[in-house]
Amino acid sequence: MKGDKLLYYSLLPFAAVVIAAFILLFAVISYTSAPAIKEYGWRLFTSSAWSPSETGPKSSKYGLLAPLYGTLVSSIIAVILALPVTISTVLVIEEYAPPQTRDLIGSLIEIMAGLPTIVYGLWGLEVLAPILKVHVYSPLHQLLGFIPLFSCRPFSGYNILTAGILLAIMVLPYMVAVARDAYRSIPMTYKEAALAIGANRYEYAKIMMGMIKPGLIASALLGFGRAAGETVAVALVIGNVPLISSCLFKPGYTISSLIANQFSMAPLYPYMMNVLFTGGLILLIIGVAANSVAVIMISRSRLR
């Protein structure tokens, strides 16, 4: 008992460091964003103009709307694409694959999670985007061009959809990890109950997925948070044009790629640094919100 207390007090400073670092992070980013928000107000979030001027803040135009749109849309695409794959992967690993295959898939996913993101970016740039353009986007446009999402001609493979697809691949390992944990927490007795009423493989999977719904929501939110914050890989494939279009074949921009691309020039222009920090603040808020809800969901998803 006494030892416990001692351990508790000796660990307290470390916990304090974590909390302090978090508060400091928030404080510094908010503090640096403030001048931009004061100067440009709501326009910062409702316009997509980006024309920095060296002469002064009044002649510069900054708008984060298009990058914000790109961040949200590419991340949502990523989650929408990755979620079904996550569910199937978890089912294969936990239910259907023979032990060796299961271990192989498991290790492969862990390796995927550990790869440097630049590797994904280069692969996306050189392999994924060109292949998608020729074999997926062009046929999709010809077949389903009447749907607004596919209505514009895909001039290149560098667009929001490619960014979404690449992000889906990148966040998959994290989403699988969370969903798999939730799946493993299902007590055997519920699995037996589902089988005992004669559920076939499909019905069985449906019942199990219903049972871990909070875990799946957590998985999606965590994936979304990661996708929204991903920088270099997206910057390489999204085209980096601040556009807002309902067509997924148009290039776009994301907040993180905007920050990465503009940061080196920021000191030359008044307020640009503050604007970029405002972008960082938005990312921070998205990340904290997504992750906190995910954490709540995970605690709710415990079935035992």
Add this chain to the structure above:
Amino acid sequence: MDHAIIVEKLNVWIRGNHVLKDIDLKVPQGSVTAIMGPSGSGKSTLLRSINRLVELVPGTRVKGKVMVFGRDIYSEDPYRVRKDVTMVSQTPNPFPHMSIYDNVAIGPKIHKLVKSKKELDKLVRWALEKAMLWDEVKDRLHEPPTVLSGGQQQRLCLARALALKPKILMLDEPTANIDPVNSKKIEEAIKALVRDEGITVIFVTHTPAQAVRVSDFIAFIYNGRIVEYGPSRELALNPTHELTEKFLRGEIG
């Protein structure tokens, strides 16, 4: 006499462990059979062999024959077998993410037993009534099963099994963790199901008195073998086998 279940020379190995040995059993249609025996003797495994749930454990081998209404279930689609032969587990396990109503409705839904919502409502009500639970839950059908007591949850699981309109109902120690009032209700429910619906019932119990109250036949299992089988009262009063006698006296088990 027509037999609902005929088990012939059934042997089951779980991970190299010979759990059931040369089981022969004939269960007459519309009868109630109680399975008794010490812990670990293979009672649950026997039930699970009759709806093919044994196969779930990796490394399980089944040899022999199980016929249900003349059909060899091991050469059939297991999903269909489990619709006709439903089972209630020892611990209540209603699906925690579904409402009370949905827990009962799920079976009929996946087997497409009903054509309309109205028919489904009727079937759910019927199953809950047969499980002696309707009066207690009719005002909170759309609440989660966690609002119910353990005994009520066990009856909900019975209703879930009954909603499939099974020909055979198996219950694994249905009253093991349950108070006398709830136990009584489950016993009543079993008797009524046999009397009114002609369902064939097999259940595992540790209480000789319960076996005599509810069942027509008792099968006594020891170490994976059926050592004695016969009409309940006779077997309970005059066991022919020494092991059965010892078990009934509470010396083993």
